[in-house]
Amino acid sequence: MSIALIQYRKNVRKRTRILAFVLALWTLAVLARLVQLQIFGHARSRAQVTQQTQAKFEISPQRGTIYDRKGNILAQSISSLTVYDSPMAGESSAQRMARVRKLETFLGLSANDLERIRSAMDRGAGNIVLKRKLNLEDDAKIRALGVPGVFAREEKMRFYPQGDLASHILGSVGVDNAGLAGVEFKHEATLQGKKGQQLVLRDAHRREYRFETLVEPQRGNDLVLTIDSTIQYFAQKALEGAIQKYRASWGTVIISHPATGEVLAMANWPSYDPNSYPPESKEAEPNRSIQYMFDPGSTFKIVTASAALESPDISLSDVFDCRKGFIETAGAPIRDHKNFGILTFPEVIIHSSNVGTVEVGRRVGAGALYQMIKAFKFGERTGIELPAEALGKVHPLAEWTRRSLDSVSIGYEISVTALQVLQAMNTIANRGVLVPPRIVKAVQGQPLPAVANDSRILTEETARRLIPILEKAVLDGTGQSAMAKGYTVAGKTGTTQKYDPDLKGFSSSKHMASFVGFVPVETPVLSIIVVLDEPKTDEYYGGQVAAPVFREIAVRVLRYLNIHPRPDPRPAIVAANGLKEAEQ
Amino acid sequence: MVRKKFRRNELVFGALAVLLAILVLTFYLWHITENIRLGYAIGEAENQKENIRDDIKKLETKKAALSSLERVEKRAREELKLTDPRDDQIVYEDGGRNRIP
Numbered sequence: 001m002s003i004a005l006i007q008y009r010k011n012v013r014k015r016t017r018i019l020a021f022v023l024a025l026w027t028l029a030v031l032a033r034l035v036q037l038q039i040f041g042h043a044r045s046r047a048q049v050t051q052q053t054q055a056k057f058e059i060s061p062q063r064g065t066i067y068d069r070k071g072n073i074l075a076q077s078i079s080s081l082t083v084y085d086s087p088m089a090g091e092s093s094a095q096r097m098a099r100v101r102k103l104e105t106f107l108g109l110s111a112n113d114l115e116r117i118r119s120a121m122d123r124g125a126g127n128i129v130l131k132r133k134l135n136l137e138d139d140a141k142i143r144a145l146g147v148p149g150v151f152a153r154e155e156k157m158r159f160y161p162q163g164d165l166a167s168h169i170l171g172s173v174g175v176d177n178a179g180l181a182g183v184e185f186k187h188e189a190t191l192q193g194k195k196g197q198q199l200v201l202r203d204a205h206r207r208e209y210r211f212e213t214l215v216e217p218q219r220g221n222d223l224v225l226t227i228d229s230t231i232q233y234f235a236q237k238a239l240e241g242a243i244q245k246y247r248a249s250w251g252t253v254i255i256s257h258p259a260t261g262e263v264l265a266m267a268n269w270p271s272y273d274p275n276s277y278p279p280e281s282k283e284a285e286p287n288r289s290i291q292y293m294f295d296p297g298s299t300f301k302i303v304t305a306s307a308a309l310e311s312p313d314i315s316l317s318d319v320f321d322c323r324k325g326f327i328e329t330a331g332a333p334i335r336d337h338k339n340f341g342i343l344t345f346p347e348v349i350i351h352s353s354n355v356g357t358v359e360v361g362r363r364v365g366a367g368a369l370y371q372m373i374k375a376f377k378f379g380e381r382t383g384i385e386l387p388a389e390a391l392g393k394v395h396p397l398a399e400w401t402r403r404s405l406d407s408v409s410i411g412y413e414i415s416v417t418a419l420q421v422l423q424a425m426n427t428i429a430n431r432g433v434l435v436p437p438r439i440v441k442a443v444q445g446q447p448l449p450a451v452a453n454d455s456r457i458l459t460e461e462t463a464r465r466l467i468p469i470l471e472k473a474v475l476d477g478t479g480q481s482a483m484a485k486g487y488t489v490a491g492k493t494g495t496t497q498k499y500d501p502d503l504k505g506f507s508s509s510k511h512m513a514s515f516v517g518f519v520p521v522e523t524p525v526l527s528i529i530v531v532l533d534e535p536k537t538d539e540y541y542g543g544q545v546a547a548p549v550f551r552e553i554a555v556r557v558l559r560y561l562n563i564h565p566r567p568d569p570r571p572a573i574v575a576a577n578g579l580k581e582a583e584q
Numbered sequence: 585m586v587r588k589k590f591r592r593n594e595l596v597f598g599a600l601a602v603l604l605a606i607l608v609l610t611f612y613l614w615h616i617t618e619n620i621r622l623g624y625a626i627g628e629a630e631n632q633k634e635n636i637r638d639d640i641k642k643l644e645t646k647k648a649a650l651s652s653l654e655r656v657e658k659r660a661r662e663e664l665k666l667t668d669p670r671d672d673q674i675v676y677e678d679g680g681r682n683r684i685p
Contacts, residue, residue: 073648079638161648233653485671564676 361409486565491517
């Protein structure tokens with residue numbers, strides 16, 4: 001072997017070693033990088049990949065449908081589109097915002113929307129909602145725009161097909177489909193269902209190629225209300241007409257079935273369309289039937305009369321001197337609107353004499369009257385399945401002043417809701433049995449059990465003696481405008497002077513007019529209360545403005561219920577034994 | 585080195601074994617593919633069912649909106665010029681019984 005060959009082989013070995021060393025170094029570097037990426041940087045890399053290729057979305061459950069008692073749809077969830085923006089890798093929030101601005105016109109983004117989106121981007125939020133409640137057809141248009149990172153998802157939108165019908169009962173939901181008011185809020189747990197979860201896989205171009213449902217959403221339960229859409233419509237139309245005619249500030253009407261306590265309609269004015277909640281005017285939002293308290297005035301005389309008839313010290317033939325037209329009491333005297341002369345007990349109620357009722361109250365006594373007020377459950381919530389029901393206000397007996405007995409006897413110094421007054425009238429219509437009102441009839445097709453807390457608070461005899469008096473109040477007394485031809489009606493008017501804080505006394509120009517009654521007297525099918533606040537016409541008495549609304553509603557609803565007028569309904573006679581007898 | 589000669593029977597069995605293996609593999613692949621295809625078809629059918637359900641809901645809602653009393657009364661009064669009947673124009677059905685709601 002020559003020296004040259006030996007030298008050549010040495011060189012080759014040396015170069016081979018150098019190359020092997022370099023390759024080993026390179027391999028080590030690659031291994032080190034792999035260790036760095038896959039072991040030490042595993043979590044971070046995994047998160048980055050997941051963020052770029054996967055996204056998890058909540059699947060909104062189908063919210064339960066709300067029906068009226070006849071199966072008409074009052075609220076239903078239908079599919080709509082929600083548009084999101086997802087961040088691109090290495091993109092600043094300014095770049096992201098610029099991308100979103102391309103859709104500003106198409107999506108109709110307001111200044112508030114843009115501000116909300118910008119602040120979410122500044123916080124580094126992942127998927128940001130750009131717009132909700134778009135039509136499903138808009139999906140293709142959004143795809144056609146080809147804005148990267150922007151995509152749409154199908155979600156559920158609440159729709160109220162009847163517009164403002166029963167809006168105060170139904171309430172509404174927010175953008176997240178959670179109930180905000182009314183039945184939607186009160187029965188959130190029943191209606192909402194359970195959210196599901198969806199996994200979406202995306203390719204390198206962030207195009208979605210696979211959808212996987214991780215958790216199936218559970219549909220909410222349907223709710224059947226006691227209200228009847230047609231009766232509700234009659235009530236709303238009649239109320240709206242009365243508000244316009246008498247230029248009242250607000251009004252409320254409740255219609256119920258006395259024997260079951262089922263509310264058939266609950267109308268309020270001003271009203272709103274739950275499809276665009278919250279209403280523009282805050283005045284339209286409250287459900288005044290249960291959330292507003294007022295001094296009931298003369299409608300409360302049914303409580304005083306009940307206490308009197310339960311008392312052994314008062315009989316129907318007792319007379320009361322109302323000739324002066326006023327009665328002295330602590331503070332300003334209490335007056336009648338005219339001099340009635342000498343009145344029997346029934347006549348006191350029929351003509352709604354304040355003087356006579358104060359005298360009746362004095363004979364009954366504060367303790368017995370207070371007990372009767374509590375028995376009728378004034379100052380307590382009725383328990384109707386609606387939110388924010390007011391308690392009413394009944395001062396404890398220990399806090400009554402020297403004037404309180406006289407004031408409370410005629411419905412002042414006490415605050416009630418319209419529903420509480422109707423509950424009291426229902427008790428009389430039910431011959432002394434108090435049946436709490438209810439508005440939910442069934443959940444998911446299962447009827448709710450009958451209310452267990454019905455309670456007798458008046459003897460049947462008391463109710464049977466009082467009903468003809470209330471019937472006479474409609475036939476001959478202050479409630480004549482409530483008389484529906486062909487039907488027997490019992491009821492009581494109320495006209496309350498409102499307290500004026502500026503005058504620090506009761507206003508002579510601001511009144512609240514009301515009428516509460518039931519029909520037909522023999523087998524009450526309907527009980528109705530009408531309350532109108534501050535009628536601004538020459539007519540402002542309950543018998544003038546609220547009683548005609550009662551009649552209008554009663555006649556329409558009875559016809560609708562196929563209860564025909566009789567050619568000659570028997571006029572009531574208040575006999576000494578308190579029973580109604582037919583005129584011969 | 586002497587090349588081994590296979591007997592005819594061995595060759596036939598071998599060929600059959602290979603064929604069987606190919607058949608099993610083919611069946612397995614077909615089975616997997618068919619499963620996936622059916623999965624897609626079921627998914628598609630489920631989607632269609634959901635879409636139809638959704639359409640039904642929308643139609644129900646639309647029907648409710650179209651038959652709302654407000655709308656019906658407006659059309660009856662404004663387009664058809666209908667008015668409320670007078671009391672003497674109302675004929676009550678014979679045998680109509682009181683109905684408690």
